[in-house]
Amino acid sequence: MDLASIVFLVLAAILVGSALAVVTLRNIVHAALFLVLVFGAAAGIYILLNAEFIAIVQILVYAGAVTILILFAIMLTQNPNSRGSNPMNRQALIAAFIAAALCAGIIFALSQNNAISAAASQAVTQNAGTAVAIGNLLYSPTSYSYVLPFEIATLVLLVAIVGAIVIGREED
Amino acid sequence: MAFTYAISGGDWARIAPELALLVAALLVMLVDALIPARLRGALVIIGVMGVLAALAGVIMLYASSGSPSAFGGMVTSDPLALFATLVILAATGLSLLLSPGYIERQGTRQQGEFYALVMLAATGMVLMAASTNLMMIFLGLELLSLPLYVLCAFAPGQQRAQESGMKYFLLSSFASGFLLYGMALIYGATGATNLGGINHFVATHAMSATAGFGPILLGGMALLAVGLAFKVSAIPFHAWTPDVYQGALTPVTALMSVGTKMAAFVALIRVFDVALAPVRADWQGIMWALAILTMVGGNILAATQTNVKRLLAYSSIAHAGYLLIGIALGTQAGIAALLYYMAAYAVMNVGAFGVVLALERVAGLGTNLDDYRGLASRRPALAAALAVFLFALAGIPGTAGFVAKYAIFAAAVTGGHAELTIIGVVASMIGFYYYLRVIWAMYFVPAPDMPAAEAANANPHLSLAGLNSAVVTKLAASGTPLAFSAGLALALALIGTLGLGIFPAPLISLARQAAGLP
Numbered sequence: 129m130d131l132a133s134i135v136f137l138v139l140a141a142i143l144v145g146s147a148l149a150v151v152t153l154r155n156i157v158h159a160a161l162f163l164v165l166v167f168g169a170a171a172g173i174y175i176l177l178n179a180e181f182i183a184i185v186q187i188l189v190y191a192g193a194v195t196i197l198i199l200f201a202i203m204l205t206q207n208p209n210s211r212g213s214n215p216m217n218r219q220a221l222i223a224a225f226i227a228a229a230l231c232a233g234i235i236f237a238l239s240q241n242n243a244i245s246a247a248a249s250q251a252v253t254q255n256a257g258t259a260v261a262i263g264n265l266l267y268s269p270t271s272y273s274y275v276l277p278f279e280i281a282t283l284v285l286l287v288a289i290v291g292a293i294v295i296g297r298e299e300d
Numbered sequence: 301m302a303f304t305y306a307i308s309g310g311d312w313a314r315i316a317p318e319l320a321l322l323v324a325a326l327l328v329m330l331v332d333a334l335i336p337a338r339l340r341g342a343l344v345i346i347g348v349m350g351v352l353a354a355l356a357g358v359i360m361l362y363a364s365s366g367s368p369s370a371f372g373g374m375v376t377s378d379p380l381a382l383f384a385t386l387v388i389l390a391a392t393g394l395s396l397l398l399s400p401g402y403i404e405r406q407g408t409r410q411q412g413e414f415y416a417l418v419m420l421a422a423t424g425m426v427l428m429a430a431s432t433n434l435m436m437i438f439l440g441l442e443l444l445s446l447p448l449y450v451l452c453a454f455a456p457g458q459q460r461a462q463e464s465g466m467k468y469f470l471l472s473s474f475a476s477g478f479l480l481y482g483m484a485l486i487y488g489a490t491g492a493t494n495l496g497g498i499n500h501f502v503a504t505h506a507m508s509a510t511a512g513f514g515p516i517l518l519g520g521m522a523l524l525a526v527g528l529a530f531k532v533s534a535i536p537f538h539a540w541t542p543d544v545y546q547g548a549l550t551p552v553t554a555l556m557s558v559g560t561k562m563a564a565f566v567a568l569i570r571v572f573d574v575a576l577a578p579v580r581a582d583w584q585g586i587m588w589a590l591a592i593l594t595m596v597g598g599n600i601l602a603a604t605q606t607n608v609k610r611l612l613a614y615s616s617i618a619h620a621g622y623l624l625i626g627i628a629l630g631t632q633a634g635i636a637a638l639l640y641y642m643a644a645y646a647v648m649n650v651g652a653f654g655v656v657l658a659l660e661r662v663a664g665l666g667t668n669l670d671d672y673r674g675l676a677s678r679r680p681a682l683a684a685a686l687a688v689f690l691f692a693l694a695g696i697p698g699t700a701g702f703v704a705k706y707a708i709f710a711a712a713v714t715g716g717h718a719e720l721t722i723i724g725v726v727a728s729m730i731g732f733y734y735y736l737r738v739i740w741a742m743y744f745v746p747a748p749d750m751p752a753a754e755a756a757n758a759n760p761h762l763s764l765a766g767l768n769s770a771v772v773t774k775l776a777a778s779g780t781p782l783a784f785s786a787g788l789a790l791a792l793a794l795i796g797t798l799g800l801g802i803f804p805a806p807l808i809s810l811a812r813q814a815a816g817l818p
Contacts, residue, residue, distance in 0.1 A: 136419040236641060274374075274435075275371065276315075276375065277374065277433075277434065277435050277436060277439055278373045280427065280436070280439040280440070283322070283420065283423070283441060283443055284439065284442050285421050285448060286420070286445050287417070287443065287446040287447050287450075288446060290329070290413055290416060290417060290420075290449035290450070291417070291446060291447065291449065293413070293452060293455070294410055294413045294417070294450050295450060295465075297410070
């Protein structure tokens with residue numbers, strides 16, 4: 129077993145373990161903190177897949193911004209007593225069944241060993257160093273330009289800011 | 301490393317209408333911050349000027365020569381995009397003109413944000429219609445949807461508006477997920493996100509439903525069809541439409557019912573009728589079934605409505621069904637008919653919503669069918685205008701609606717799908733019933749006697765003190781006077797509805813050019 133496999137197994141164990149903690153812990157703040165660990169472990173797996181750009185975005189956006197947002201939302205809406213604050217319902221059995229079916233489906237698809245998974249793994253090994261490639265595509269195109277989508281994405285963010293102010297502001 | 305910037309000024313000129321709308325939106329926000337609150341109503345002028353500037357951009361692009369594609373195949377300014385832009389600009393301009401007076405009446409203080417969001421939504425619509433890349437289609441869709449979520453919930457303190465915004469946000473984000481997943485699968489199957497590349501791939505590779513890229517492409521097409529069918533509110537993806545249309549401010553409803561439809565239909569044309577034309581046999585059945593379900597279901601559901609705004613919402617579902625015929629046919633004649641239909645629908649539907657808006661009081665009061673009883677004697681001009689718009693929506697000869705229906709049904713017959721024409725005509729017959737029901741209520745049913753308390757309630761600016769109940773009843777029954785700009789918008793819509801019905805030739809030739817016909 130090579131080093132990459134060992135690292136993967138460790139990361140996967142952390143990821144699955146923290147994900148279970150997120151859904152089973154009774155204190156919602158603890159659950160949110162374990163979510164950070166989930167995001168971090170996922171970022172580690174992205175690095176193993178040579179997708180370091182996505183890994184960094186994962187840490188910046190999810191582990192950073194999204195978790196902070198969740199914690200803020202909890203802080204602003206929950207009562208001070210956070211024990212038993214993680215909402216539970218009685219649908220664990222149904223959820224377990226759906227998760228098992230999904231898992232079986234993925235394992236079946238992977239075991240079919242078709243051309244697509246082969247092509248995907250080939251693409252992973254070939255496209256090392258994606259940050260440079262993405263930067264080139266975004267900012268200095270020669271044939272295929274992503275400048276316009278990039279600019280439009282900023283407009284979408286502008287709309288989000290204006291919309292948040294409109295909805296959030298108290299009418300006086 | 302050497303950077304080679306391939307973007308030139310010519311690329312930006314190709315998206316001149318979008319830029320004009322965007323600049324107007326930013327100007328509205330900037331000026332809004334600088335002027336005193338009582339002048340904010342005047343911000344609509346900047347919006348209208350932005351629409352006019354975008355119109356000038358469209359005319360410039362019609363006159364220009366050279367390759368319409370820009371930004372490395374991301375967007376285009378071909379006749380199809382320009383025609384769609386014209387329709388969207390018409391809807392945006394009319395909705396803007398309808399807004400002053402109305403949104404103040406609804407108690408909205410944030411007028412600057414309202415106009416800015418309307419302009420940004422219009423930018424997204426035009427951009428989506430001009431997109432030739434799956435990624436741009438998605439971004440255009442998000443840019444038009446996000447402002448609309450906020451605009452739906454704009455009326456302060458009105459539960460129905462908040463329900464409308466929340467419902468639209470949740471369901472529409474869900475539909476966007478379908479759309480995005482479909483795009484990812486199509487990219488996975490064909491290795492391209494630009495529509496030309498997808499077309500090249502499916503044209504040069506034999507498609508099999510069980511092997512190779514076939515299953516992935518089929519899944520992608522199905523999910524993409526679901527996402528776009530939601531946006532045009534085709535049955536069975538229509539459930540959100542009545543609640544959202546009823547709860548939103550009426551100018552927003554008018555813009556949404558036309559602009560979103562136009563942008564989504566152009567995306568349907570570009571993806572299915574053009575890029576995926578080589579595999580037409582695989583998607584035509586879906587569109588055929590959607591068209592029939594939407595035509596028949598929309599008309600039947602509309603027939604039972606007692607609220608005019610909901611009735612118009614179901615009527616817009618029914619019209620989406622007629623429009624889907626143009627997609628299902630997959631012929632250029634079908635696309636030309638669809639485009640003409642959409643232009644006609646823009647003027648008559650925004651016009652109908654305009655009259656509803658003029659009669660609407662605070663929080664959606666005054667939009668029930670009962671409130672329209674005896675309207676002809678109280679507001680004869682508005683009643684006549686609404687009658688014309690409803691006749692047009694029903695498809696009476698002499699109006700734009702008749703020419704539009706004739707064009708799309710004729711295209712169905714020549715395209716070898718006479719059954720769609722037969723079903724469409726039967727569905728339109730059902731449509732006559734509910735449009736005529738409103739006209740009947742306006743002209744042939746006497747106005748109800750309004751109790752004084754209810755009348756005062758209906759018009760909160762009136763005080764009962766010192767006025768006898770008869771005066772109050774009279775004032776409340778005649779409603780608020782029509783703002784000048786709203787009157788202008790209704791007049792323009794009326795001219796459009798009748799003009800396109802009597803002289804349809806110029807616009808038909810423009811639509812045929814947009815569909816690639818001589």
